[in-house]
Amino acid sequence: MKLDLWSMLFVFMLSTFIGFELIKGVSRLLHTPLMSLTNAISAIAVVGSIIIAGEQKSTATTILGTIAVFASMTNIISGFLLTDRMLKMFKKREPGK
Amino acid sequence: MNPGDPHHALFENLTQFTYLVATALFIFSLKWLSSPKTARRGVAAGVLAMTAAIVGTLLHEEIRRAVGEYGFFDAFKWIGIAIIAGTIVGIPLAMVPLTAVPQRTALSHAFGGLAAGLVGTAKYILWYHEGELTSFRTGAIVIECILGFLTFTGSLMAAGKLQEWIPTRPITYKNQNLYNLLLLAIAIAVGVLIIFKPNLWWLFPIVVILSLTFGVLLIIPIGGADMPTVISLLNSYAGLSAVAMGFVLENKLLITAGALDGSSGFILSVIMCRAMNRSFTNVLFGAFGQVAVKKEATGEQKAVKSTNSEEVAQILESANNVVVVPGYGMAVAQAQHAVAELASVLGKKGVNVKFAIHPVAGRMPGHMNVLLAEANVSYDSLYDLSINSEMDQCDVGLVIGANDVVNPAARHDKSSPIYGMPIIDIDKAKTVIICKRSMNPGFAGIENELFVKDNSLMLFGDAKQSIAAVVNALKGGGMH
Numbered sequence: 116m117k118l119d120l121w122s123m124l125f126v127f128m129l130s131t132f133i134g135f136e137l138i139k140g141v142s143r144l145l146h147t148p149l150m151s152l153t154n155a156i157s158a159i160a161v162v163g164s165i166i167i168a169g170e171q172k173s174t175a176t177t178i179l180g181t182i183a184v185f186a187s188m189t190n191i192i193s194g195f196l197l198t199d200r201m202l203k204m205f206k207k208r209e210p211g212k
Numbered sequence: 213m214n215p216g217d218p219h220h221a222l223f224e225n226l227t228q229f230t231y232l233v234a235t236a237l238f239i240f241s242l243k244w245l246s247s248p249k250t251a252r253r254g255v256a257a258g259v260l261a262m263t264a265a266i267v268g269t270l271l272h273e274e275i276r277r278a279v280g281e282y283g284f285f286d287a288f289k290w291i292g293i294a295i296i297a298g299t300i301v302g303i304p305l306a307m308v309p310l311t312a313v314p315q316r317t318a319l320s321h322a323f324g325g326l327a328a329g330l331v332g333t334a335k336y337i338l339w340y341h342e343g344e345l346t347s348f349r350t351g352a353i354v355i356e357c358i359l360g361f362l363t364f365t366g367s368l369m370a371a372g373k374l375q376e377w378i379p380t381r382p383i384t385y386k387n388q389n390l391y392n393l394l395l396l397a398i399a400i401a402v403g404v405l406i407i408f409k410p411n412l413w414w415l416f417p418i419v420v421i422l423s424l425t426f427g428v429l430l431i432i433p434i435g436g437a438d439m440p441t442v443i444s445l446l447n448s449y450a451g452l453s454a455v456a457m458g459f460v461l462e463n464k465l466l467i468t469a470g471a472l473d474g475s476s477g478f479i480l481s482v483i484m485c486r487a488m489n490r491s492f493t494n495v496l497f498g499a500f501g502q503v504a505v506k507k508e509a510t511g512e513q514k515a516v517k518s519t520n521s522e523e524v525a526q527i528l529e530s531a532n533n534v535v536v537v538p539g540y541g542m543a544v545a546q547a548q549h550a551v552a553e554l555a556s557v558l559g560k561k562g563v564n565v566k567f568a569i570h571p572v573a574g575r576m577p578g579h580m581n582v583l584l585a586e587a588n589v590s591y592d593s594l595y596d597l598s599i600n601s602e603m604d605q606c607d608v609g610l611v612i613g614a615n616d617v618v619n620p621a622a623r624h625d626k627s628s629p630i631y632g633m634p635i636i637d638i639d640k641a642k643t644v645i646i647c648k649r650s651m652n653p654g655f656a657g658i659e660n661e662l663f664v665k666d667n668s669l670m671l672f673g674d675a676k677q678s679i680a681a682v683v684n685a686l687k688g689g690g691m692h
Binding site for chain 1: 247
């Protein structure tokens with residue numbers, strides 16, 4: 116499926132605005148988990164990396180793609196795990212105290 | 213298109229459908245982060261989204277063609293190895309102590325930038341050999357590579373500074389900004405040239421090298437106190453490089469997810485800049501730590517009053533309202549558990565303890581909140597600058613390893629480099645106790661008049677040991 120420049124720009128603009136609104140709503144308490152979660156989300160670069168590493172059109176590009184999959188995968192795993200680990204720590208006072 | 217593939221349309225639709233689902237889940241993921249109650253659901257949504265994205269990609273036509281050509285095992289060989297290796301490295305990176313989260317985050321931006329830069333390079337090589345380089349494609353690749361590679365080295369530098377492998381003081385030299393901008397201008401000029409002449413392949417490594425160099429030079433003059441802004445900005449660049457990859461590969465999912473990340477980093481850096489009353493340009497090119505050097509010691513040095521843990525325990529015990537201001541010093545001393553215990557002991561004695569957290573306290577946005585959450589401090593006792601409105605009812609202010617964010621000079625001294633920066637007005641508390649290792653000025657290198665005020669007492673020593681001693685005195689004091 117081919118996309119033209121203008122539809123890509125539309126998608127970009129709309130998602131940036133959605134992003135602004137969503138991030139403004141994130142609790143200030145959670146800015147560190149937010150950053151590690153977006154680390155994991157920006158590892159969406161794994162999509163492009165998998166295609167390059169999978170299609171194996173030349174040795175050089177397969178190596179580049181494999182390193183890129185590795186880098187993205189590191190971010191996916193550590194980003195989600197770390198975010199969850201931090202979020203588990205946010206607790207409200209137990210009732211009765 | 214592959215004519216020998218009867219299921220092409222089916223798979224294409226499946227891929228696009230999983231991408232659509234992934235985008236929606238990413239949006240929910242961030243939406244649920246609005247409150248600590250729903251936040252963990254947000255992580256689950258993010259994991260599902262990423263899984264959908266990866267599954268959808270494995271159904272992609274290039275991958276299916278590779279399966280047909282090399283067989284199932286060989287097609288997935290490299291992907292599989294990389295995924296396993298990434299998981300092996302990723303798990304320990306998720307287990308770092310929370311004080312090391314800023315450098316882990318910077319490292320993660322570096323990986324993100326690297327992936328984008330490498331995919332851009334690979335695409336350039338492939339299209340160059342296939343003769344399919346158009347100006348549009350080359351332009352998108354150049355943007356992807358500039359952003360990706362400068363994020364890579366810039367983030368590595370930031371991580372090195374945070375880990376203190378590289379001096380954290382800003383390193384400056386004459387005409388630094390001029391050289392940096394000149395370098396970026398050359399990189400962009402070469403980038404523009406290659407857009408018009410996509411087949412001048414030797415220009416491409418020049419763009420890559422210039423971007424890598426620019427990333428290093430951009431971070432060299434930046435000091436530790438500016439790290440929250442810089443980390444946020446690099447977060448934004450990592451997202452934008454994923455967007456550029458989306459333009460290169462004509463992939464909507466990359467554009468949407470990258471844009472969500474890009475806008476997140478951007479908003480965080482705006483919040484950080486506002487919290488310091490500074491502009492982007494000032495953070496990037498201002499070299500904060502340098503300003504103070506010219507400030508000579510002015511005339512008479514007012515003496516500070518120092519105190520000890522028993523006295524601090526007595527003062528705290530007789531107070532009704534205590535406000536604790538933690539700063540980076542608390543993180544360095546790993547004192548969050550001792551501080552949390554102090555708050556809990558005081559709470560049991562009927563003292564109302566609140567935490568005032570400045571947006572730029574620590575080395576990344578929200579750093580103090582996470583450390584205190586780790587130490588079991590309830591998140592409803594964490595306040596931001598809004599606590600200033602009730603500061604006149606505060607009996608004791610306890611400053612632990614914070615400095616510039618409580619310097620009253622920011623309110624009135626126009627000559628101070630931090631003038632205009634919103635601060636926590638802890639000096640309005642009836643008594644202020646400052647727990648500090650020594651009289652060394654804070655990161656900005658500015659004298660803090662709070663320390664010599666009549667209602668201020670200094671508790672010198674390592675934050676962890678000092679606070680633990682206060683807790684002991686409170687427990688053993690026997691006064692009820």
